[in-house]
Amino acid sequence: MIQAEIISVGDELLTGIVVNTNAAYIGQKLTELGYQVSWITTVGDNKEKLASVLEEAYNRASLIVVTGGLGPTHDDITKKVVAEFFDSKIIFKPDILSKIEERFNRMGREMAEVNREQAEVPEKAELIENELGTAPGFVFAREGRTFFILPGVPSEMQRMMEKSVLPRLMREKDRIMVRSKLLLTTGIVESDLYEKIKTLLCEFPEVKLAFLPKTSGVVVRLMAHGLSAEEYLLQAEARIRERVGKFIYGEGETTIEKVVADLLLKKKLTIAVAESCTGGLVSHKLTNVPGSSNYFNRGIIAYSNKAKVEVLGVPEKTIKIHGAVSPETALAMAEGVRLISKTDIGISTTGIAGPGGGTPVKPVGLVYIGYADSKRSFFEEHHFTRDRWWNKERSAATALDLIRRVLLDYV
Amino acid sequence: MIQAEIISVGDELLTGIVVNTNAAYIGQKLTELGYQVSWITTVGDNKEKLASVLEEAYNRASLIVVTGGLGPTHDDITKKVVAEFFDSKIIFKPDILSKIEERFNRMGREMAEVNREQAEVPEKAELIENELGTAPGFVFAREGRTFFILPGVPSEMQRMMEKSVLPRLMREKDRIMVRSKLLLTTGIVESDLYEKIKTLLCEFPEVKLAFLPKTSGVVVRLMAHGLSAEEYLLQAEARIRERVGKFIYGEGETTIEKVVADLLLKKKLTIAVAESCTGGLVSHKLTNVPGSSNYFNRGIIAYSNKAKVEVLGVPEKTIKIHGAVSPETALAMAEGVRLISKTDIGISTTGIAGPGGGTPVKPVGLVYIGYADSKRSFFEEHHFTRDRWWNKERSAATALDLIRRVLLDYV
Numbered sequence: 056m057i058q059a060e061i062i063s064v065g066d067e068l069l070t071g072i073v074v075n076t077n078a079a080y081i082g083q084k085l086t087e088l089g090y091q092v093s094w095i096t097t098v099g100d101n102k103e104k105l106a107s108v109l110e111e112a113y114n115r116a117s118l119i120v121v122t123g124g125l126g127p128t129h130d131d132i133t134k135k136v137v138a139e140f141f142d143s144k145i146i147f148k149p150d151i152l153s154k155i156e157e158r159f160n161r162m163g164r165e166m167a168e169v170n171r172e173q174a175e176v177p178e179k180a181e182l183i184e185n186e187l188g189t190a191p192g193f194v195f196a197r198e199g200r201t202f203f204i205l206p207g208v209p210s211e212m213q214r215m216m217e218k219s220v221l222p223r224l225m226r227e228k229d230r231i232m233v234r235s236k237l238l239l240t241t242g243i244v245e246s247d248l249y250e251k252i253k254t255l256l257c258e259f260p261e262v263k264l265a266f267l268p269k270t271s272g273v274v275v276r277l278m279a280h281g282l283s284a285e286e287y288l289l290q291a292e293a294r295i296r297e298r299v300g301k302f303i304y305g306e307g308e309t310t311i312e313k314v315v316a317d318l319l320l321k322k323k324l325t326i327a328v329a330e331s332c333t334g335g336l337v338s339h340k341l342t343n344v345p346g347s348s349n350y351f352n353r354g355i356i357a358y359s360n361k362a363k364v365e366v367l368g369v370p371e372k373t374i375k376i377h378g379a380v381s382p383e384t385a386l387a388m389a390e391g392v393r394l395i396s397k398t399d400i401g402i403s404t405t406g407i408a409g410p411g412g413g414t415p416v417k418p419v420g421l422v423y424i425g426y427a428d429s430k431r432s433f434f435e436e437h438h439f440t441r442d443r444w445w446n447k448e449r450s451a452a453t454a455l456d457l458i459r460r461v462l463l464d465y466v
Numbered sequence: 467m468i469q470a471e472i473i474s475v476g477d478e479l480l481t482g483i484v485v486n487t488n489a490a491y492i493g494q495k496l497t498e499l500g501y502q503v504s505w506i507t508t509v510g511d512n513k514e515k516l517a518s519v520l521e522e523a524y525n526r527a528s529l530i531v532v533t534g535g536l537g538p539t540h541d542d543i544t545k546k547v548v549a550e551f552f553d554s555k556i557i558f559k560p561d562i563l564s565k566i567e568e569r570f571n572r573m574g575r576e577m578a579e580v581n582r583e584q585a586e587v588p589e590k591a592e593l594i595e596n597e598l599g600t601a602p603g604f605v606f607a608r609e610g611r612t613f614f615i616l617p618g619v620p621s622e623m624q625r626m627m628e629k630s631v632l633p634r635l636m637r638e639k640d641r642i643m644v645r646s647k648l649l650l651t652t653g654i655v656e657s658d659l660y661e662k663i664k665t666l667l668c669e670f671p672e673v674k675l676a677f678l679p680k681t682s683g684v685v686v687r688l689m690a691h692g693l694s695a696e697e698y699l700l701q702a703e704a705r706i707r708e709r710v711g712k713f714i715y716g717e718g719e720t721t722i723e724k725v726v727a728d729l730l731l732k733k734k735l736t737i738a739v740a741e742s743c744t745g746g747l748v749s750h751k752l753t754n755v756p757g758s759s760n761y762f763n764r765g766i767i768a769y770s771n772k773a774k775v776e777v778l779g780v781p782e783k784t785i786k787i788h789g790a791v792s793p794e795t796a797l798a799m800a801e802g803v804r805l806i807s808k809t810d811i812g813i814s815t816t817g818i819a820g821p822g823g824g825t826p827v828k829p830v831g832l833v834y835i836g837y838a839d840s841k842r843s844f845f846e847e848h849h850f851t852r853d854r855w856w857n858k859e860r861s862a863a864t865a866l867d868l869i870r871r872v873l874l875d876y877v
Contacts, residue, residue, distance in 0.1 A: 069503040071494025072678050072687075076485050078508070083482025092480040093515060095508035097489070104504065237483070246578035249539050256540070266539055267478050268619060276483060328767075334753025335746030338767045342745025345821055345854055353773035356739075356749045356765030358758070362807070366764065366777065396773070410756050418572065438574045441598045443756055445621060 064123035089233035123207030143179035241272030327396035332406035367391035389425030475534035500644030534618030554590035652683030738807035743817035778802035800836030
């Protein structure tokens with residue numbers, strides 16, 4: 056595989072003021088084209104350090120993408136350092152200046168003098184047009200290495216990648232064919248998932264598996280190279296689905312709430328939510344999906360016992376005898392919210408999010424999820440184990456997944 | 467200044483599946499402590515490459531933080547490579563295994579065999595406890611360099627930074643005196659904030675100001691070095707507060723919901739929430755604060771008009787005449803939820819989150835926030851301008867800030 060490297064320039068990245076989303080974007084695009092991204096290096100606005108990382112990248116990779124430090128202010132040093140690295144003079148190009156002046160005219164603004172510098176470019180570089188900003192990008196090629204130098208503003212960089220860099224790379228003949236796929240699981244922890252599918256690692260040596268834990272569950276990434284990549288992936292995916300299919304709620308970039316929303320829409324079902332320990336998170340997630348008013352009727356966050364009794368109609372006796380965190384209360388909440396909302400489905404959560412409120416019998420992390428529709432109602436008991444934030448997130452994801460499993464007849 | 471470096475390990479970072487938020491978090495924390503973060507390097511799950519970057523970091527910096535690759539699966543190589551780098555054997559520690567087994571017992575789950583490996587640790591390393599996961603962290607020190615090795619799961623890494631790494635670094639004597647402070651603002655955009663306080667940049671050349679836009683609002687970071695750092699900061703902060711004080715809801719790491727929670731607790735007030743466009747997010751945020759049951763009574767997500775009428779008692783006529791997104795409905799929702807909940811305060815949101823549902827008169831991003839207590843009720847009109855996610859986040863933060871402003875007599 057062809058080795059690629061990403062170099063990000065800017066103090067704001069080192070001091071954490073800006074998260075390096077550029078590197079992730081470029082990494083993803085290059086990977087999809089079959090490059091092996093092996094290093095991402097971030098340095099500040101510092102000439103010596105940038106020069107040294109250019110040198111290293113030159114020795115390690117064939118394709119190098121540099122972003123940042125092309126702006127017009129004094130701490131933008133990338134153009135100068137790269138030009139020196141490639142022994143290139145910097146020359147003034149009147150046609151670039153005209154373009155920049157035109158830009159400012161179109162915006163009805165005076166061009167600040169400092170932008171004149173953007174028309175000074177390395178003589179040996181091929182230019183990449185920047186449609187969204189004033190700093191042009193550069194391409195340097197030498198001894199089989201290609202360096203793309205792009206601005207750090209994400210929208211400008213992305214546009215230039217899409218319009219210039221990626222089309223150019225796609226024309227390269229010696230790229231290796233690569234295919235990848237993300238399988239999104241929930242309700243199974245990483246180690247259990249690994250146990251269940253580890254033998255596939257030997258069965259499909261061509262397919263590289265990676266496990267990526269997220270709050271919503273564990274993402275399994277499959278990758279394969281070569282002409283049969285597609286085929287290998289399909290075979291491996293089929294075997295994974297045989298073993299852990301019911302835990303896979305989607306593929307690629309979707310979310311559990313999007314999957315549930317699509318199922319509800321497809322089956323023309325409506326839902327109402329009664330939340331205690333999740334405090335609104337289940338409803339928040341469901342309403343993150345555009346168009347949610349087509350299936351989401353209402354959510355009741357019955358935090359106090361009084362609210363559970365008054366709004367949801369949970370019998371006072373149920374709470375007195377079994378407690379607010381109990382299978383009985385979870386059931387009464389799900390049935391209650393469904394009844395008052397006249398929806399097809401009612402779902403509920405009640406538990407102890409922590410850090411306070413736990414007892415030896417009902418510890419922090421104990422959560423009951425209730426489900427009710429016209430035919431049946433039932434509950435599930437779950438034990439989560441981290442902090443309040445995690446317990447809320449996991450409870451909400453589990454409640455959403457319960458809906459999915461019911462709608463797909465897994466439960 | 468002491469040189470620091472961050473090393474991030476994981477194929478998922480190189481291939482862009484995960485954005486490297488860990489490096490930004492660590493960069494910010496180390497910068498605030500006065501370290502000069504000069505390099506951030508990301509490598510994949512590859513032994514040779516990780517070993518080579520450890521070597522480079524060792525030669526360049528005194529403080530090195532490594533994250534990622536400590537999980538129990540086959541591609542997690544960090545522990546092994548770091549142990550080799552420090553010529554340390556890996557030994558089995560029964561007490562760590564017991565702790566992990568305990569964890570699984572508490573969760574009511576069988577420990578997968580693969581987790582046994584987490585109890586195998588480098589002999590020469592000091593261990594850092596991982597309260598939120600199974601992989602312990604490590605500290606290696608040699609010849610004036612300190613390496614902290616932490617897991618890549620952000621919540622685990624952050625907890626370990628806060629509990630172990632940062633307190634330890636704060637005790638180091640040879641740190642350069644640096645003081646920093648975060649002032650958390652909301653309800654004012656970055657450019658307005660900058661206009662209002664830019665002259666302070668000349669007035670206090672010793673204080674470096676940075677603006678960090680977050681969903682909750684713009685964070686202003688003040689930093690100063692040297693023996694008088696504390697004094698400079700205090701002076702600059704006083705002048706900033708003179709100009710934009712009412713927009714500052716807190717300092718440091720707090721959140722708007724925590725500030726509101728503290729105010730409610732201090733004043734012994736209870737609250738109920740009626741949400742439409744925020745879909746549960748206001749309640750979710752309020753219940754993220756531990757102990758929220760002391761002031762949060764209930765939340766009603768009245769997404770459908772029927773729910774607004776049935777549960778909150780909004781007059782049908784109000785919705786018919788003025789629409790669900792209107793000052794009148796916002797007021798009726800706030801008053802209604804307060805009345806049925808018998809709380810001191812009622813707060814409501816109704817608006818058009820988008821992308822659909824907008825009209826020329828009521829465009830996407832239009833949001834009304836209603837407020838009611840025993841003495842008065844009123845509404846605010848806001849216009850947010852991005853996507854659904856942003857509009858929900860901004861609406862929720864603004865509703866929470868409205869409560870703050872009322873409780874502090876700004877409104």
